[in-house]
Amino acid sequence: MTKIKGRVTLPSQNNFYEETKDLMNRWGADALRDSDGTKLDDQIKDLDAKIYTTYFVARGHNEFAYQHLDEMQQLYLMSDYTLATETVCTIDFMNGFLTEQIKPDYHHDPKVWWDVYDRTTETRVDPVDWNVNEETHQVEVHNAIPFHEYTVNFLSYMIWDPTQMYNHITNDWGDKPKEIPFDARQPHSHKYMVETLIDFMENNPKTDVVRFTTFYYHFTLFFNDKRKEKFVDWFGYGSSVSPAALEAFEAEKGYRLTSEDFITNGYYNSTFKEPTDAYRDYIDFQQKFVAMRAKELVDIVHQYGKEAVMFLGDNWIGTEPYGKYFESIGLDGVVGSVGGGTTLRLISDIPHVKYTEGRFLPYFFPDTFFEGNDQAILDEAVDNWVSARRALLRSPLNRIGYGGYPSLAYKFPTFVDYISETTEQFREILTHVEDKKPYSKCTVAILNSFGKLRTWQSYMVAHALHYKQIYSYLGILESLSGLDVDVEFISFDEIKDGIPSHIDVIINAGDAGTSFSGGSQWSNPELVSTIRQWVYEGHGFIGVGEPSALEKGGHFFQLNDILGVDKELGYTLSTDKYFNQPLSSHFITEDLTENFNHGEQINNTYARFEDTEIIAMDQENVTIAARDYGQGRGVYLMGLPYNFSNTRILLRSIYYSMKKEEELTRFFSSNIYCEVNVYPESHKIAVVNNTNQVQKTIIYDGHGNGIEIELSGSEILWGNVHEKDIEFSA
């Protein structure tokens, strides 16, 4: 087998020619890219490499935007809650918003497009009872009920692109023009976008790959009056609205949306809210539109014989890569930022593209690459690589790359050497695993309201950022991203009438009432009974946090009978709970050497049944439990922050829930810091050390026979597999 070359994209910059050549050589790069704030000079563009050029579709052309201010992008916003202390209530609806970004839309009649709500009664105020003062940006509510709270849902123009705003403010760009985003749904903007791209293609023949960053609508992101982030939803369709869009929606779907479909009962309609039918329709409607418009641009790129790739982020709304219209865009590739295993899989699993590319960390920016920070730079690179590698071994990216100013990185030779190693290792991995399905022990499905559409995107608020309320669930995905199981994401709708036969284990996880736990879905008896029967007949169900949570019929966890655990809300305090002694040992925690780290506390979980296996407790709460349920089993975990112990606990939970404990030790590493992947088609086995320390482990073959091996820090050891036998030449 010959080694493959390239597969690495290097950022470059002006006046960096010799160094670029050197880095290309050392990292085996076959592509060069510009970045935010860097441009490539012609000499560099003439090197033997593909040239990626970052391309913005809907911003960066203020000369056009100023001529068509009625085509600016729009956003539904909600004012502060305002207390009426008398029968007239004045709402300063712009209070707290950044006027550099937000401008109320007085062009379209507020009486038609805005809504005032009495949030104390959850009722809409009749428009005759309020009026707008355009000078003071106030709404005055008449006939208000004293001591009720009122809000205004108002339509606004977004006069500053959120990503440019972020960069502008963060980097203190002073009087650099604020880029106004314009709307692909509007006639002039649409025409301008097409013509501008044609113009670009004509004038940039050295560009091989147009890197769209991205298309039309930014995820919802607005700032407060102190120039800090006020709201962010990486999945939010809030910035895609406009009267034109809503009218087109009505024409297409046959009914009218209102502001309250975007600001539901006082909440911005985020990915954590259970999606209403109307909101699903809107998502579908915009995805279809965006795909149609994006295809036009991609087709132009193809007409010039070039490739079109999309950055997964920024103005990505409507392009969701696991949605039903994505394929029709016809992209050649997708590039995304890799924060770890989950975000790697989010990119690498994307269907319908020729290649996927992951931009690894650290980003070559001065906040990281400063003098004396050598060790931290290296640590970040190693952590990023090792955590992502787990996922790469399950579902490889086709390319990797870096971003930022290479002149900064070039000053850190240890780092440059390390990337030489990892790029080489990446290519070696690809020779064994690319286009080859790794051996999977079972299929695990994450069950939530969005299912496949948000594959590897559950529980995220903003891309790869930490939040107190999500890390206990994100750990599930991060663990799964490198485990030797197949992973799917399924929605409640898909399984009501039957669970696909290839699924072995279902995981339901999240806080009560969220789209991830499922909320109102659990009031559906068909859903509940379908899962019960399926588990009863010999499958596994793993609940994390507040799974199947909905107060109904005497329970909070509707599948408490499967999980063995419910959460006490106070209504059954009078019932004695005797089952509170954890077992001294259990299959699931067999490799656990310290206390189980359950992350955030779900208070008052308790074992409901004498035959509930209580596996771990903390603060008098059950943190791990299991229960036999017919031929299958349920497993409850309070939370699963990502770490090696918890990854093992999840793997064991999967086996335990399927009642296949004896099969755990087939192609298996006894040491939790090492993992095994098998590639039947290439007859290869990879044993990977996920730490920087030397690890000894027993590796089990397909018969369950073990051999002890030792791996150096972060080593990946390749062996040969024939059926169930394994052999290492080392």
Next chain:
Amino acid sequence: MTKIKGRVTLPSQNNFYEETKDLMNRWGADALRDSDGTKLDDQIKDLDAKIYTTYFVARGHNEFAYQHLDEMQQLYLMSDYTLATETVCTIDFMNGFLTEQIKPDYHHDPKVWWDVYDRTTETRVDPVDWNVNEETHQVEVHNAIPFHEYTVNFLSYMIWDPTQMYNHITNDWGDKPKEIPFDARQPHSHKYMVETLIDFMENNPKTDVVRFTTFYYHFTLFFNDKRKEKFVDWFGYGSSVSPAALEAFEAEKGYRLTSEDFITNGYYNSTFKEPTDAYRDYIDFQQKFVAMRAKELVDIVHQYGKEAVMFLGDNWIGTEPYGKYFESIGLDGVVGSVGGGTTLRLISDIPHVKYTEGRFLPYFFPDTFFEGNDQAILDEAVDNWVSARRALLRSPLNRIGYGGYPSLAYKFPTFVDYISETTEQFREILTHVEDKKPYSKCTVAILNSFGKLRTWQSYMVAHALHYKQIYSYLGILESLSGLDVDVEFISFDEIKDGIPSHIDVIINAGDAGTSFSGGSQWSNPELVSTIRQWVYEGHGFIGVGEPSALEKGGHFFQLNDILGVDKELGYTLSTDKYFNQPLSSHFITEDLTENFNHGEQINNTYARFEDTEIIAMDQENVTIAARDYGQGRGVYLMGLPYNFSNTRILLRSIYYSMKKEEELTRFFSSNIYCEVNVYPESHKIAVVNNTNQVQKTIIYDGHGNGIEIELSGSEILWGNVHEKDIEFSA
């Protein structure tokens, strides 16, 4: 002022004459009582003391009960949740119940009185679709939906009185007869109860006080098949049902109750469940009936010139002393067990009786009074006395007493000496405070679903027992029981149209959805706006735990605007929360020397407003906060387990919420372990040291001028008060 004598009830027993005289002398006892398992001989009954005789109305007469088995007391019970795996579902409905206590009622037609529920759909199964097998105690459901869960609500006979059952099993009474409870609503039982009491009065002329233990219906208490407690609700009306009662209810109230009024949606209808209108009607109906029947017995006692007192517990259901029918019973007194300040106030605040008596701890039983346990006995006595004394100084009992075998206690001279001191101290306190209203700085109202009816009874599952889910709230009551404020309990219904003008501060506390927090009440805009206006106009609102919790209109805490705090359910994760820096100091925590002990964690509380005063945080959650709201304020506390620090935090929160911080140091102790009470009518001030250690403190007079004093361990120091001036002779 002459010292009062007596006021102490001593338990005695056979063959304990000389020792009884000695104890009477040393403790100043003026009454003697028997106890469970003890009887007094005639010689003792002839001592110069009132004789109390324990009297059981509805049990202890099996010879009668066996002749009228159709008059046994009854109970609605719910079977285990039973999974249907096919279309026939067999429910072993007696599974898990103690057959020594419970016997299914096949006498009344199950098709009429029982109900089978599909708990997965929350629907009642048509009676044609099930049948009962009386041999096997099974219900067979036909046309069951596979993988739904079914339960049976079945009517049963309670063939063993719960308290006697508890004593019998606990003390291993072997073949001692199991006392069968009979029902005052039944004709023979009613007649028998009257006749038996007359007979008793005729034959026990030396009894001065009939101590009813208690009347007719036991609080709900049943055991499991392992002879351990299965369910206990000290407030439960579950054991008062019968076809006769339900038919009488229908005749009186005009509609029919069903089993599902007692087992609502799979929950036994406990005091933590929001009471439905029907359940309130039933409570009213039974209270009225019990009061009417109890009056008959009390009248008989009075006809014999004797006193009638009631034990607050056991068969007390229907006699609730703060209910509207209690006065009509005509009791002379109430005796109850004192576990601390809260339970003392529960007894001492009871209206419409001539006297209240508290039975103090420890109980003279062998589990405490065994050789070598001297220090533990003394500690329990001291703790009990010191914690109860705080409440006594606010609302005195008229009498105190002890229970059990005095022969056991007599062997512990240190204990006997200590009780000599406390009984003397008790009498001294009475000379200053009895029938005199102590000076109160304000009126605090605890707001919940039961209001006045369950005065000092909020958050309790079983009398004075600890539960993980309640101690964080019970601390509020325990703190209040000794603070120099007036305390009331009000219901949501009472305040919808306006809050009584004498109330200064409202406290709403409890877990979301419970009767104590309020659950669905908070969907009522009138309730919300009434409280808002009231606070806005200059009152205080203190929320503890999950106050005003109901997901509606964009919030979870409906009064988050007053409290400054809401709880994140996941729906507003996308909104940035910048307010997370606790203040370095604050009026409320000024006396706090260590971390605030908030008890159980309410996860994801956060400050909603820039002007929310964040006073304490833990685990990234806000544990104490406050906010200005018009002329008043809101204060949020995560929880308030009882301790001295938290008592002070509550007191300061009360002042802060009223915006009367400057008035805190009027009649006030700087040291949190000491408290001050003032009695304007007797011109006395009491400074009490609530610890066993010497304490130095600054005592502030009514002008706010302080003098430093020192108190010995648990000392109570009396001084004189003239208007705002104080003077200590010590």
